[in-house]
Amino acid sequence: MEKDSNNKHLPDPENPYKLLDLKLTKVEKWAAGVPAVMAAVSDLIGEKTLIRGTRALFKMNQVGGFDCPSCAWPDPDDERSPLGEYCENGAKALAEEATTKKITAEFFKENSVYDLAQLDDYSIGKMGRLTEPMYMPQNGTHYQPISWDDAFKKIAAHLNALATPDEAAFYTSGRTSNEASFMYQLFAKEYGTNNMPDCSNMCHETSGTALRPTIGIGKGTVKLEDFYDTDVIIIIGQNPGTNAPRMMSALEKGKKNGAKIIAINPLPEAGLLGFHNPQQISGIIGNGIKLADLYLPVKINGDMALLKALELLLLDFEKKSPGEVLDHAFIGEKTTGYEVFLKQFEAYNLEELATASGVSAALLYEAAQMMAFKKRIIVCWGMGLTQQPNGVDMIKEILNLLLLKGSIGKPGAGVCPVRGHSNVQGNRTMLIDEKPTDEQLDRLQHFFGFNPPRKHGYDVVRAIKAMQEGKVKFLFCMGGNFLSATPDTTYTAQALRKLNLTVFVSTKLNRSHLIHGKEAIILPTLSRSDIDRVNGTHQIVSTENSMGVVQSSKGVLKPVSDHLINETQIACRMAMATLGNKTVVNWQLYHDSYDAVRDAIEKCIPGFENYNVRVRQKDGFYLPNAARDGQFLTKQFGDRAPFTLTTVPDNTLAPDEYMMATTRTHDQFNTTIYGLDDRYRGIKNERRVIFMNQKDIDLAGFKAGDKVDLFNYDDGIERIAPLFIIVAYQIPERNTVTYFPETNVLVSVNNVVKESNMPASKYVKIRIKKHDPEIYKRINQL
Structure with missing residues (x-):
């Protein structure tokens, strides 16, 4: 256990090292159904918000309601279910927002940070909603109340005392709205840094890194309706039953319309195998629907060998049925590097690839056969791929596979990275990015009149190292649980404790509040489901889902405290306190009007023309996506998508590893x-x-x-x-x-x-x- 300079015991950054009471129950082969409904209701009861929370549930993901604070799976473009457009985990997320339990200044007076750290994360998260700003003084043991004005003065004093703006870092969680994200990044840039680590750096940065140079956009290329009318859906390194449960409704619809589903994952997850739709009689009293037609139990990091094996088999099918398997017209018109790509397969052997993947040659042959004579293929993936050391190459290999088949940029076909948090994709669109492009910065400079910093900033991993090395001395977190989300917990905790000030904008208590800098501030904010009134007007915010739809979100719950401030205003007040008369941005205007924020976004980010009108349309609007339309606008290869050469990794383990x-x-x-x-x-x-x-x-x-x-x-x-x-x-x-x-x-x-x-x-x-x-x-x- 660490001690500080005063020989005082510091809270442990880990969950307590203790066991509970493990009970092994039946391993399920299907997901959702009545148990999911009962679990959702149970959480509402547990949070003492059954009536309040249930009313809000029927507004979640509905037109005129609020966007789910959980995953980023899109809402249907057609009719939405009147029974509820939410899943079990969405209901649980809402229950924690709608809870009537509160954390007040009295709670912090009675509980030291050290004592709170003895609790596990589950218990800490169940304490309730934060209700007022709190401050931890240097060498303090308890958080104590602080006014909003004094909190911003203290933040400004720390920021203005830094030797350079690059000694500050500004982290963003994926739940932050478009409006708040835009103002937040604008402040960081006018302050003078691109140190903007965000949750994308830990989940789908790999996807964007692979997709941008190959198809010209770092996002997926399919719409929800493509799942309803496709031939083959491949789910690799992703578990829809837990991480995006509403995805199973789309898989069910596609399956009923004739699609085949191939599931590739080390674990046979229930959400890959079967689905009991709780909104249908067959899902309640019937047998539900079998999802995966074929399950491939790939080894951890055996995915590259598996993908190469499928390509090898498809090339063999093409030799036996020339012109019926590969799309040569597409390859000739839309791609580059095909001949060089083909040559590598002279060195590959199916049995060796099967061994490296952990999947038998017979199963691989069956999968390739499912795909061979089909053109409409969708490939979905999650962090099972993006968090592999060669994840960028594996996603490029997925693109190789789709390019061979001509299965991208057309209806019923393409790539679908399944995003996690509900606006993580929108954050990046709003320029939450440690590596902004010159074009993006030029537009900001033209509209606002200041020259944003051009040097790239720190991502999450580099920010942690910079904190450890003393190069970053201030961390502001707009949401999230930085410590628990990041790697190398002991190292990260040491880095956080070296900071002069840590600031966390949060709705609930989490472990990051307990492992903090020399001073720390907690700023409580409104949740997505809370009513947000600015100058007496009930506001809307907007988010972007996994398929590039921007839609409005309007909270319905009375906030648990009168002392909560929305994230957009937090960013603006921090800017006004820190920059003072040095700013050229009218922060007060944006503080008072989300419409004004959207007007600014419209001028600075392509695709948001007539933003304030279109976001109020029933279903919102799609952002431009050239790759979805079959145009691959890459910097290096013009209007062609390149085939990429990759290698199969050596995953040799020591005998005891x-x-x-x-x-x-x-x-x-x-x-x-x-x-x-x-x-x-x-x-x-x-x-x-x-x-x-x-x-x-x-x-x-x-x-x-x-x-x-x-x-x-x-x-x-x-x-x-x-x-x-x-x-x-x-x-x-x-x-x-x-x-x-x-x-x-x-x-x-x-x-x-x-x-x-x-x-x-x-x-x-x-x-x-x-x-x-x-x-x-x-x-x-x-």
């Missing part, structure tokens, strides 16, 4: 723990578990239920995650899965995805040893 991937439980969204029931995987009342293949358990001399400690030795540093329970599971040999954030401590800050610099949390080499009660002494010495 295992590959580990982190994942969420079903009762979790990002770092928010809704409950302790990972219902689909059969894990109840415990999070400190490690899923292992039974053969590996036997070979290592363990038994299911044994207590073990987990170790990582990247960079020559010992990292320890103690006290986990072994659970036997259907998973490839030498592969293991654990929950995050409990094992983030094992993810080295240097274990990153090439090119995108994201933490490679799905590719961690570990050793597993019998639990040693003395292990905590070693942890305290790290």
